[in-house]
Amino acid sequence: MVQDAIAVEKLxxxxxxxxxxxxxxxxxxxxxxLGFLGPNGAGKTTTVKMLTGQLRPKRGKAxxxxxxxxxxxxxxxxxxxxxxxxTNLYEQMSALExxxxxxxxxxISGFDGNALxxxxxxxxxxxxxxxxxxxxMKQRLMVARSLVNRPRILFLDEPTAGxxxxxxxxxxxxxxxxxxxxxxxxxxxxxxMEADKLSNRVAFMNNGKIVALDTxxxxxxxxxxxxxxxxxxTQAGELQDREVVLDQPETPDLVQKLFASEKVVTIHSEEATxxxxxxxxxxxxxxx
Amino acid sequence: xxxxxxxxLLRRELLQGPKxxxxxxxxxxxxxxxxxxxxxxxxxxxxKPRLGIADDGDSELVSLAQGSSSITTKEYGTANDLExxxxxxxxxxxxVLPEDFDSLVxxxxxxxxxxxxxGESLAKHRVIAQVTLLDLVRELSGREAPVDIxxxxxxxxxxxxxxxxxxxxxxxxxxxxGGMFLxxxxxxxxxxxxxxEALTVTPTTLREVFLAKGILGFIISLTMGLIILALNQAFxxxxxxxxxxxxxxxxxxAELGLIxxxxxxxMSSLFAVWKFGGILLFGPxxxxxxxxxxxxxxxxxxxxxxxxxxxRISQQGGGWSDIAAHVFVLxxxxxxxxxxxxxxxxxxxRAIA
Amino acid sequence: MNPKAVxxxxxxxxxxxxxxxxxxxxxxxxxxxxxxxxFVMPGSVDETLEIGLYAPGWSPIAGDIQQQGLxxxxxxxxxxxxxxxxxHDYVAGIVLPADMAEKLAxxxxxxxxxxxxxxxxxxxxxxVSSLIRELIYAQTGQPLAVDFSTEVLPGPxxxxxxxxxxxxMRPLFAVLLIVFETYGLATLITEEIEHxxxxxxxVTPVSVKDLFAAKxxxxxxxxxxxxxxxxxxxxxxxxxxxxxxxALLLAALLVxxxxxxxxxxxxxxxxxxxxxxxxxVILVIPGMGIMFPGVITGWAKVIPSYYVVDTVxxxxxxxxxxxxxxxxxxxxxxxxxxxxxxxMAALRRRFQ
Numbered sequence: 001m002v003q004d005a006i007a008v009e010k011l012x013x014x015x016x017x018x019x020x021x022x023x024x025x026x027x028x029x030x031x032x033x034l035g036f037l038g039p040n041g042a043g044k045t046t047t048v049k050m051l052t053g054q055l056r057p058k059r060g061k062a063x064x065x066x067x068x069x070x071x072x073x074x075x076x077x078x079x080x081x082x083x084x085x086x087t088n089l090y091e092q093m094s095a096l097e098x099x100x101x102x103x104x105x106x107x108i109s110g111f112d113g114n115a116l117x118x119x120x121x122x123x124x125x126x127x128x129x130x131x132x133x134x135x136x137m138k139q140r141l142m143v144a145r146s147l148v149n150r151p152r153i154l155f156l157d158e159p160t161a162g163x164x165x166x167x168x169x170x171x172x173x174x175x176x177x178x179x180x181x182x183x184x185x186x187x188x189x190x191x192x193m194e195a196d197k198l199s200n201r202v203a204f205m206n207n208g209k210i211v212a213l214d215t216x217x218x219x220x221x222x223x224x225x226x227x228x229x230x231x232x233x234t235q236a237g238e239l240q241d242r243e244v245v246l247d248q249p250e251t252p253d254l255v256q257k258l259f260a261s262e263k264v265v266t267i268h269s270e271e272a273t274x275x276x277x278x279x280x281x282x283x284x285x286x287x288x
Numbered sequence: 289x290x291x292x293x294x295x296x297l298l299r300r301e302l303l304q305g306p307k308x309x310x311x312x313x314x315x316x317x318x319x320x321x322x323x324x325x326x327x328x329x330x331x332x333x334x335x336k337p338r339l340g341i342a343d344d345g346d347s348e349l350v351s352l353a354q355g356s357s358s359i360t361t362k363e364y365g366t367a368n369d370l371e372x373x374x375x376x377x378x379x380x381x382x383x384v385l386p387e388d389f390d391s392l393v394x395x396x397x398x399x400x401x402x403x404x405x406x407g408e409s410l411a412k413h414r415v416i417a418q419v420t421l422l423d424l425v426r427e428l429s430g431r432e433a434p435v436d437i438x439x440x441x442x443x444x445x446x447x448x449x450x451x452x453x454x455x456x457x458x459x460x461x462x463x464x465x466g467g468m469f470l471x472x473x474x475x476x477x478x479x480x481x482x483x484x485e486a487l488t489v490t491p492t493t494l495r496e497v498f499l500a501k502g503i504l505g506f507i508i509s510l511t512m513g514l515i516i517l518a519l520n521q522a523f524x525x526x527x528x529x530x531x532x533x534x535x536x537x538x539x540x541x542a543e544l545g546l547i548x549x550x551x552x553x554x555m556s557s558l559f560a561v562w563k564f565g566g567i568l569l570f571g572p573x574x575x576x577x578x579x580x581x582x583x584x585x586x587x588x589x590x591x592x593x594x595x596x597x598x599x600r601i602s603q604q605g606g607g608w609s610d611i612a613a614h615v616f617v618l619x620x621x622x623x624x625x626x627x628x629x630x631x632x633x634x635x636x637x638r639a640i641a
Numbered sequence: 642m643n644p645k646a647v648x649x650x651x652x653x654x655x656x657x658x659x660x661x662x663x664x665x666x667x668x669x670x671x672x673x674x675x676x677x678x679x680f681v682m683p684g685s686v687d688e689t690l691e692i693g694l695y696a697p698g699w700s701p702i703a704g705d706i707q708q709q710g711l712x713x714x715x716x717x718x719x720x721x722x723x724x725x726x727x728x729h730d731y732v733a734g735i736v737l738p739a740d741m742a743e744k745l746a747x748x749x750x751x752x753x754x755x756x757x758x759x760x761x762x763x764x765x766x767x768x769v770s771s772l773i774r775e776l777i778y779a780q781t782g783q784p785l786a787v788d789f790s791t792e793v794l795p796g797p798x799x800x801x802x803x804x805x806x807x808x809x810m811r812p813l814f815a816v817l818l819i820v821f822e823t824y825g826l827a828t829l830i831t832e833e834i835e836h837x838x839x840x841x842x843x844v845t846p847v848s849v850k851d852l853f854a855a856k857x858x859x860x861x862x863x864x865x866x867x868x869x870x871x872x873x874x875x876x877x878x879x880x881x882x883x884x885x886x887x888a889l890l891l892a893a894l895l896v897x898x899x900x901x902x903x904x905x906x907x908x909x910x911x912x913x914x915x916x917x918x919x920x921x922v923i924l925v926i927p928g929m930g931i932m933f934p935g936v937i938t939g940w941a942k943v944i945p946s947y948y949v950v951d952t953v954x955x956x957x958x959x960x961x962x963x964x965x966x967x968x969x970x971x972x973x974x975x976x977x978x979x980x981x982x983x984x985m986a987a988l989r990r991r992f993q
Binding site: 052053054074077078080082084086088089090091092093097101102104105106107145149 | 643645646648649650653656657660661836837838840841842843844845846847848
């Protein structure tokens with residue numbers, strides 16, 4: 001039987017009287033990318049901290065690669081890579097020095113930092129001090145650092161937040177390469193398009209609970225509505241939006257009526273976004 | 289340069305300042321050190337031999353010794369206490385007076401006194417202590433000295449008591465701790481938190497920022513200098529001149545603070561400078577404390593040109609003619625530092641851009 | 642504990658230390674300045690009161706006055722005597738009139754002129770006056786019927802072989818150099834917490850123990866290195882170098898524990914400064930006791946640095962050996978263990 005990379009059962013964490021993570025349970029298969037979505041304060045980061053051994057669960061169990069995170073935190077850390085939301089690099093050191101330090105900490109011999117930096121698009125800047133890097137470059141280096149030990153599980157917290165499209169795309173490519181290598185990726189993000197594009201499954205977290213967990217397609221099927229979105233030109237020359245919900249009995253008649261009565265300029269089908277679905281489920285936006 | 293904006297920035301510094309540790313430190317430290325050094329340690333630097341007396345009777349010798357200006361006398365309750373005091377070096381020379389000492393002396397009878405000598409006491413202190421003690425015993429016995437001694441001072445210089453020797457150190461501490469470290473830490477913090485960038489994308493210029501921080505340093509520096517002089521009653525006969533010197537010193541302190549804050553990248557570097565720079569700043573005051581160190585060495589330090597005039601005015605009754613050269617040197621140093629501040633400003637502007 | 646990880650972390654800390662060239666330069670310069678201060682301070686003790694004497698017809702009296710602690714310079718004339726005083730060759734000058742013997746014999750009071758420089762301390766003037774009076778009493782056959790039975794405490798008698806001020810200051814300077822490193826270590830740790838690099842380290846196989854070991858080694862090396870180098874440069878290792886080195890090492894351990902404690906309490910670099918000043922002032926107090934004997938008595942023994950200063954002072958300046966100071970070292974070790982344990986426990990809570 002293929003073991004789950006991550007298995008969480010009724011996990012709880014409280015900060016004093018505040019329940020940050022409220023009896024959550026889920027599994028992540030090996031080689032899967034799980035998108036973990038939710039607004040600020042939902043409990044995502046606390047969950048990640050428990051899975052990476054930074055916090056000890058108050059109740060419940062969490063196993064990473066079959067190891068109990070509470071009991072075997074040291075062993076777990078040898079198999080994972082973590083990319084934090086906020087940069088925490090040694091800015092007085094060069095990129096290469098940062099990576100080589102972590103390689104030594106993981107006990108890796110013969111580590112090729114140059115190859116890893118090339119992979120994340122930092123070739124040619126290996127020996128420059130990090131303090132001189134742009135935000136995008138620092139984030140790439142953060143990702144590179146999380147890959148030093150060729151982790152079996154990668155925890156990425158907002159890896160592309162605030163980045164230019166080129167840097168964001170470079171990082172997404174790396175994530176997909178890692179999945180192709182067989183790594184499991186636990187991706188925490190606000191970017192629903194990114195989660196949609198990359199994730200095998202997404203989990204919505206709100207107020208410490210997981211409120212939905214499925215593939216993006218299934219979620220859209222279950223909660224979303226497909227619609228035809230058209231732009232029509234009025235007699236006054238203005239462009240206005242029209243919408244016809246698909247998959248309803250009256251849909252063909254409505255479409256025929258639209259074309260008959262209005263001057264349709266453009267028309268295309270659209271499915272619900274994950275944000276729409278999240279709002280529908282929780283009543284609040286992802287970016288609140 | 290917009291004076292109103294400078295005032296706004298200065299107001300912010302003054303309002304935020306008391307919340308910061310450095311602000312409190314720069315105000316409290318000089319006052320506390322002044323009290324501690326003057327009240328407690330002033331006497332300890334004295335070169336007088338220290339005599340301890342354990343008196344089993346109620347001898348007048350004790351009060352005579354305490355009234356003598358050539359020794360410092362401490363009385364101890366028991367011979368054991370006295371012995372312990374000598375053993376640890378609290379006194380140089382200790383004597384145990386027998387119960388009937390006064391009557392024995394006045395009757396001219398032989399008296400054996402137990403004396404303890406601290407092994408590390410200087411030979412001259414032992415001589416002075418013994419000789420003074422014998423002299424006092426003679427006085428106790430009621431005998432008149434067989435000679436008249438006429439004191440003839442030569443030269444114009446006055447002796448400087450140890451409590452006065454501490455004044456330069458206190459003044460430098462007062463002027464430089466706050467005046468220098470407030471602008472420096474303020475600048476370093478703003479650089480680290482990037483609030484400088486936020487300021488300079490408004491109509492505010494970096495020059496205005498520097499000026500506001502410099503004025504803060506100047507105000508604190510001058511105020512603390514005046515407080516320390518007042519605490520030590522050291523204004524002398526020319527307070528206006530003293531205020532001028534303190535003002536010039538406060539300018540130097542503020543300038544050094546701005547330069548430090550511009551060049552230093554982070555707090556740990558600032559601490560390193562504090563570790564080392566304290567010696568450069570306080571060098572002249574330390575040399576002044578120990579006359580056996582060649583005093584000319586003090587002239588190497590820039591702060592000498594603040595400290596020396598202060599001493600001459602407050603302790604030696606000096607006037608303008610005694611300090612004019614030092615004033616011009618200090619003004620010169622302040623002007624040179626203005627140039628360095630301007631360079632620092634330019635450098636910082638490039639770094640932020 | 643993972644020795645390889647610890648080695649990597651120590652290498653990283655030293656790289657960062659020297660990477661900040663300004664910081665490294667200033668730290669090195671501080672050591673240079675302390676050494677320079679040592680050599681600027683007097684290397685000998687002047688324990689002689691020097692007096693000039695012009696006593697025409699009374700020359701043998703100079704021999705009567707001379708004793709340990711008192712040196713008499715016989716002047717050829719009164720003008721020579723005054724010149725000697727204004728040149729600060731001696732503290733005071735005594736002029737005994739040529740007719741003094743006759744006046745004393747006839748029961749008159751001869752007048753003795755005592756010259757001194759105007760900046761001579763009051764105590765010196767009075768002391769010389771007392772000396773003159775006693776001298777004349779002795780000359781006129783009126784000795785005082787008071788004998789002193791003298792005991793030197795604690796022994797040996799150091800008259801003539803006093804410890805120069807700069808050698809007295811050695812333990813204080815060494816301790817100052819070491820104690821200042823509480824700042825260094827505390828800032829190393831606080832910076833990592835502020836910049837969140839601690840988090841990055843703790844999601845690798847590095848354990849909190851590894852972190853402590855690495856920071857401890859860095860702190861001890863910096864502190865001990867400076868203290869030992871200073872003592873080596875100023876001759877402080879000439880006597881019983883093993884004991885001195887051991888004392889400095891234990892001092893470095895102590896400040897490492899204190900550094901951990903400060904880092905656990907400090908929110909940011911400003912609070913490191915605040916706590917650091919407090920620690921510095923407390924730890925330096927025993928050193929002041931060396932400069933001012935008798936001021937700081939039993940209560941100083943609760944301050945851990947007392948045992949460093951006392952050991953180094955007694956060994957370097959008084960030739961003490963193992964039997965004299967083993968207890969100091971044992972107590973110091975106990976303090977070290979206590980501070981390290983408390984510091985690590987407090988810091989562990991901060992990391993977690």
